[in-house]
Amino acid sequence: EVQLVESGGGLVKPGGSLRLSCAASGFAFSSYSMSWVRQAPGKGLEWVSSLSETSIYIFYADSVKGRFTISRDNAKSSLFLQMDSLRAEDTAVYYCARWREDTGTYFLDSWGQGTLVTVSS
């Protein structure tokens, strides 16, 4: 069974930093691309970032480009999101998701339960 467990969320002041982690199990982590998706309170889903199996390809939403850094450790089956220069509008539940490729398209076929990040003074 695929399991994705996020951690590292919490309360941080504007301008501060936070590092999210996602522990993966139940599948060959190094064979899959991975993504982060967030959801502000009462709002819809917003894609944040994705990276390929060996981290060769990395993509960011414009809203986080230059502030967030996605990375992975295949030896530890872990995904990370380093978030710097945080703003109030970054407040959201952050989901880790497996980013699956199928016939030339990508979708998110497994999701963690999410970790809440609150940016407030």
Add this chain to the structure above:
Amino acid sequence: SYELTQPLSVSVALGQTASVTCDGNKIGTKNVHWYRQKPGQAPVLVIYRDNKRPTEIPERFSGSRSGNTATLTISRAQVGDEADYYCQVWDRSTGDVTFGGGTKLTVL
């Protein structure tokens, strides 16, 4: 940036068929994926590549795409189908992922 437009809400009578639409410019050139999110829970993939169902999703769920509109259809709607539904596409040229704004499905 690319945009996907969904109705804010859709209502369906118990046992009837619900349709959730997703509009986007030239959406016919992209594959569309659909997710269901119940309150307080993580999203779940219900349709991928326009009309493919993950094995755990019942046959009542189907997808289609025509012109600038993709549609998620839920047959024989049940109370347990009440949720927010999101469409999603991936842009091959930029690597960007776009979600629709989400549709709240209510079963009456």
